[in-house]
Structure formats: structure tokens, C-alpha cells
Amino acid sequence: MMKPRIFAALLISTFFVSNGFSQNQKTLAERLGYPANAKLLIIHADDLGLSHSTNMAVIKAFEAGGITSGSVMVPCPWFPEIADYVKHHPGLDVGIHTTLTAEWKFYKWDGVLPSSRIPSLIDTNGYFYDEVAPFAKHARADEVEKELRAQIDRAIAFGINPTHIDNHMGSILARPDLFETALKLAMEYRL
Template identity: 45%
Template sequence: MKINKLTLLLAASLLAIGAHAQETYAEKLGWPKGAKVVIFHVDDPGMSYSSNQGTIKSVEQGVATSCSIMFPCAWSASFVNYIKKSNPNLDAGVHLTLTSEWRDYRWTPLAGFQNVPSLVDNEGNLWHEVAQVVKNGTADDVEKEIRAQVERALRMGLKPTHLDSHMGTLFAHQPFLERYIKVGAEYQIPVMFPGGNNKLLKECLNLPVVKKLKAEGKWQEGMKLPDPELTKSSTAVGQKIWQLGLPVLDDLHTVSGDWKPSTPNPSPEEWGKYKAQQFIETLNAMQPGLAMFIVHSSDITDAFKHISASGGSRYADMLSMMSPELKAYIQSKGIILTTWREVMERRKKVK
């Protein structure tokens, strides 16, 4: 069979398109093909003194490379002061907060509860649950509030390295997501969004389904579950964010808070070692690309028990970030740790 030049050129073009389609965002940002590039990210500094101390230990003594601050909360100013006085190069973003989830410890919107009435309950506090924000909140009020939180960071002298979403509220409703991207593009601040392979994210989002099937005795290893709703449009959303000049993640891991040893009443050290091992196994399983791993590190004080019963898990998150075994594994496997600041600097260099 004779193959003409046009056929060869067409085949080469199709191969090139296929290779480009498989290119990770890490590769687009200049990291080598096949590299695993990771941001270990601490959520919730600013929420409490314990959260601040846990974040500080995780980044100063551990493998954590980034964090994001809850600006409506009482301890946010203290954490910004720590950055300005002691760690000016800390990778710190705005943990855009539209919920106030605890029973007794509550906070109000920075825009003022009179100015964003759809975002608050009858006490004037932000809603407890994501579903309540989706049901009652308007996109205009959401945009007004997230702008207020970014502006507070800037007024305090902090240039945020990125934006992300507390409890994922901004990813739960398309109009909210659009305003999130709009604000990030306007300020040219990266918006955390996973638009790549999302292998780990799909596993995280499917975890409740797996737990339910196991409880009902219907789970079988290797069972294929449908893609979660968020990941169905994530490729297109990621491409849109990239075209706006902002970086995009290949993957996101969110469920370290659910990790706990099966042994009853584990010690903090046992719990921390267990989580570190889980991170090692997850890093081993992740596909090449740029991934963010979320933790909620807290160095627990007696006062924290009046906020939440999650103290044991949060303390174990902090210990896992400080784990020598996890640090040694990262080094031995050549896993690259990065920050949102570096990611944005790389994005600026890409045409």
C-alpha cells in the first residue's frame, strides 16, 4: 500500500495532538515529564490559636509548603503578623470562607451581614453548611464577600499567593465557581482548581459511596464508580483558568481528616505515624503531575475542644507533616515539593 506525504503529515499531526493532550500541567509549567510535583497545603490558619501553631510547625519543621488563611476568623491577624515578622516568604493564600460550621464558635462575613443577607443565618453568622449556602446564597453576594476577604488580606499587607475554598463551597455551585475564577483572574491571584487527571480527587469524592457500599456488603475490590460531578467538567474549567493566565493543578487530595488507625484509642504518635504512612502510599499511587494535598494541622490546646471534636485528627495531621519517614520517602523518590508562588512564577513564563 502506498502512503503519500499528506497521509504521513496527517498522522504526525494527530500523534502530536495526542501527545499534547496527555501533557500534564506540571510539564506545561516546565517540570520534567513524569515528575511528581506536590504542594502540601495546610488549611485553616486564622481559625484558632491551635490552627496557627499547627500550621507554623508543619511548615517550619515539616514538609508542608503552603497554607491559606480564614480571614473572617479571630486569629487571622495574629497569623498575618507571624508572616510579616518571622516568615515573610511563607506561601500563604486566602481560604475563602462562606461557612461558619461549628456550633458555638461562629464568625460573620467581612462584607457585613447587612450587605450580604443571602449568606447569613438568623444570627447574622455565615451558614453552618455548604448546602445552606447553595440554597440561599446569591452569586452577587458571594462575589462581594470573597472580594472583601481578598481586600482584607491586602489591607493587612499580605499579597496572597493563591485563593481556595473553605469546605469546597465555591465548587458546589456553578455560579459561585464562575465568580471565584472571575475574582482570581481580576487580581491575577491563582485560584486552586484541579483540572488534570484527578485520579486522587475522584477517589476522595467517591469515598462516601465506597463506605456506604461496604456497610451494605455490596463493595467489591476494583469496582468502577461513575465520575463525581465536579470532575465531569474539570478539564474544560481547567483550560479556561489556564487561558486566563493562571496555573492549574493536575490533581487534589482532600481526605486526610478521615484517616484513623483501626486500633481503639490510638496515641497521638500512632495516629500521626499512620497518617504519614497513608501519605506515602498515596504519593506512590498518584500519577505524574502537579498535585495538592490538603491537611488541617493544629497543635491542640485545651481551648480547642470547645471549638471542635476534630482535634485528634488535626494534631495527627501536624505530626504527619513533621514525620521523618515521610520526609525521607519524598527525598528518596525524587518527589518535588513546590509552592503556589513558584507555580505562578512558572505560569508567567509560559506563552
């Protein structure tokens, strides 16, 4: 079986080749308004929405220029707080930190969708699995797609204009079909 990271790299490479990526296109630096050979540093904060303290630290870092990008965990309890901040600061580079696991022992969450619609993603206690291995063992790709779509749609409904998606704990890299599902949604939503 192909390792998830190797599979992801091959899939992304195939995507760029099949979509006509060539030397004639502008570099990322050029598309961002910098010279072609400019060295750029993106400092990214994830887990926005996890807790009030996380949100306050990230807001402070954005405002001080210490970070340039972030991603929100839509299922988490403090998501509305950070969503409100992002909504009122539309120039921020904020994406969706797609969340399908909940690793904390005493601080848990489940999906945006009701558990009855995503039963393969929910453990016996009614929360997302706390580790990637049991998630990967039980997750159905169709339920992953439903939940990720719900997370993206909820973020948009809260006023976030997401710039990208990434993933909490690497859960979507656990199986090629899950990665393909996330990639499909990223392309559909142009993230």
C-alpha cells in the same frame, strides 16, 4: 443539573484550552525550577486563622518543612495573628481559603463585610450558614463576589501576598454561578 465537581472540571478544562495551553508550554515542575518529569508533592494546610492552636501548628509545620503551602480564613478571629506571621515570612506559599460557611456549633463567624451588605450569606443567628446546602439555597452571587473580594482585599491590606485561592467546605462548588464568581476573582487577582 450538572454536579458541581464535574462542572468545575469542565470549566477549568475549558479555561486551559481557551487560553492556549499546549504541549509546547513548560510544565508546572519546569516553571518551579525542576525537571519536566519531576514528581512534586505539595502539602497544603488550610484553615489558617481559625484558632491560635491552628496557627501555632501551621507555623511549626512551615518552619519544620512539613508543609509547603497554606491558606488563610480571613473572617476568622485569629486571622490577624497568622497574617502577621505570613507578612514577616514573605516567601511562604499562602493563599486565601475563601470562607462563606461556619460549621462549628459554638464557634461562629460572619463575613468581613457588615451583615447588612451580605444578608443572603447570613443565617438567622447572624453568622455564616453552618452547612453548604442552606448557603447554596440562599446565597446571591453578587453578595458572594462582594464578600470574597473583601476577604482578598483584607488579606492584602494585612500584608499577605496571596498565591492562590481555595474554598472552605466546598461552598463555591455548590452552584455553577458561585464557582464562576470565584474563578472570575481568581483571574482578576491573578491567583
